Amino acid sequence: MAEIVRERYAYDRSKLKPRVLHIGFGAFSRAHTLRYLDDALDTAGGDFGAVVARLNSGADELSELDAQGREYLVIEADDTAMRARTIGCVVGTLNPQRDGVDAVPDLIASATLCLVTLTITEKGYCLRNGQLDRSNPAISVDLENARAPRSAIGVLVEGLRRRREAGAGGLTLMACDNLPENGTALRAAVIAYAGAVENDLADWIVGNVAFPSTMVDRIVPALDAAGRELVTKAAGDENAMGIVCEPFRQWVIENSFSAAHPDFAAAGAMLVEDVRPYEEMKLRMLNGSHSFLAYLGALAGHETVADCMADPVFGRAAQMLMLQEQAPTLSVPADVDLDAYAKALMQRFSNSRLGHRTQQIAMDGSQKLPQRLLAPIAAHLQTGAPWPLSALGVAGWMAYLRGKSETGEALSLSDPLAGRLLEIAGGEDGATYVDALLGVEAVFPQPLAKDPRFRQAIHEAYRAVRGTGVRAAIGAACDRHD
Ligand code: NAD
Structure with a gap:
């Protein structure tokens, strides 16, 4: 095993104040958002x-x-090198069950605070077709009791209400989810919710709060036993919240703030006028391929993404999917080289140090499919270009929902629509099943779901997955591109 190189922050921690609030302190934020903040403090200073x-x-x-003094380790590892960095930028922790429901809204109201970053997963935004879903129980319950909210959107709006009352000035809310x-999505949710609480509050938010869009990229799997062992080895002891990730990282941020902010550019983030081209590139080429590998890989009995990449059938398909079905749907700035991006992704996916489980990526598919696979499919339907692998990705999701791999393992389902999806998956298999899933409007936007070309291709792909098996179906789809 490669030697672990140790590194720690060099700034004076005693000068830090509670100026950034991160909501959703999971694996990703520890290795990305806060890793960037730590670097920004080292390179550009600040409090x-x-x-x-x-x-x-x-x-x-x-x-x-x-x-443990609020320091934790981020280990950046691939098959050749490992670097363990001690992160020192955390000055406090909050949890409503431990600290009370006022703790987070009160911090949002503090004049010292200038930025809120969020990694609350796609479902945390409580959206349906880009708008706040007021029928979502988390939202309807909070709207009944808006001064003591529990959802992220409710907590943000209550915090902003208190901030306005306190005269603490503007704030930036930065979504960092895929x-x-x-x-724009966060802004829509916050303003719709605030409008339902009090119209003037929605107006105040429009005038005082910025919602920059961001593209975030670093593969950070949930910590497994091997990762935990690595963290303990690097720390010389147990290290709560220690995490293992890949060496690569990228952050593209829309340059739109309503208050002071750390110098993320000094830490390597790109500040741009329009994030959309970067975000589409990443959501389709990285996340779309990840979902393809997750559903079809899990069905074929592959435990991790690296296992998929070691299987030549999957490796060939991932590259073809990226270059022949995803890249052609993108319009990127002139200095972005999509061939090189795909090549780098192939290498990143092959990192066997990460143990990124296909069943982890498979989670929350109903929230992920639209932007990862269905949006590029809609683009192909407009141009008439072929998309056999994307169709297999969607069919793979459908087959995955039935709960069993080709090698007989149980496939777990974790999804906000799990109740409905499992009910459908409990029924008869075959064409009726595919039709029933295509009727789930929260996943398949209606113009697409009604398009006969789309329906036929998904039916064919599903028949191939079930009939010939995943690997043969993938091989045949690749042959159509050759
Ligand atoms: P995680 O499971 O480790 O953490 C998820 C965090 O979200 C937890 O803090 C949890 O409390 C919070 N959360 C979950 N559901 C919520 C809800 N309904 N309301 C409020 N908070 C909620 O997952 P992670 O690896 O940290 O990933 C989180 C998100 O980060 C992903 O969904 C994705 O959008 C983004 N992301 C992750 C990666 C990655 O490689 N892990 C890469 C890019 C982007």
Whole structure:
């Protein structure tokens, strides 16, 4: 095993103040958002300490982090090298069950705070077709009791209400989840919710709060036993919240702030006028291929993405999917080289140090399919270009929902629509099943779901997956591109 190179922050931690709030302190934020902040403090200075919050769980883990002085390790690893960095930018932790429902809204109201970053997963935004879903129980319950909210959107709006009352000035709310135009999506949810609480509050937010969109990229799997062992080895002891990720990282941020902010550019982030081309590139080529590998790989018995990449059938398909079905749907700035991007992705997916489980990526498919696979398919239907592999990705999701791999393992389903999807998957298999899933409007936008060309291709792909098996179906789809 390669030697672990140790590194730690060099800034004076005692100068940090609670100026950044991160909501959704999971694996990704530890290795990306806060890793960038740590670097920004090292390279550009400042007093931007972070308070990290989890709204629904994880109080014990946060207390463990407090007990170890709020420092934790990020290990950047691939098959040739390992670097362990001690992160020092966390100055506080918050959890409503431990600290009370006022703790997070009160911090949002503090004049010291200038930025809120969020990684609350796609479902945390409570959206349906880009708008706040007021029928989502998390939202309807909070709207009944808006001063003591529990959802992320409810907590943000209550915090902003208190901030306006306190005269604490503007604030930036920065979504860092894999959603298309995530800033616009967050803004839509926050303003719709605020309008339902009080019209003037929605107006105040429009005038005082910025919602920059961001493209975030770093592969950070949930920590497994091998990762935990690595963290313990690097720390010389147990290290709560230690995490393992790939060496690569990228962050593209829309340059739109309503208050002071850390110098993320000094840490390597790109600040741009329009994030959309970068975000589409990443959502389609990286996340779209990930979902393809996750559903079809899990069905074929592959446990991790690296296992898929070691299988020549999957490796060939991933490259063809990226270059022949995803890249052609993109319009990127002149300095972005999509061939080189795909080549780098192939290498990143092959990193066997990560143990990125196909069943982890398979989670929340109903929230992910539209932007990852269906949007590029809609583009192909307009131009008439072929998309056999994308069709297999969608069919793979459908087959995955039935709960069993070709090698007989159980496939777990974790999805906000799990109840409905499992009910459909409990029924008869075959064409009736495909039709029933195509009728789930929260996943398949109606113009697409009604398009006969789309329906026929998905039916054919599903028949191939079930009839010839995943690997043969993939091989045949690749042959159509040759
Ligand atoms: P994780 O499971 O480790 O953490 C998820 C966090 O979201 C937790 O803090 C949890 O409390 C919070 N959360 C979950 N559901 C929520 C809800 N309904 N409301 C509020 N908070 C909620 O996952 P992670 O690896 O940190 O990934 C989180 C998100 O980050 C992803 O969904 C994705 O959008 C983005 N992301 C992750 C990666 C990655 O490689 N892990 C890469 C790019 C982007």
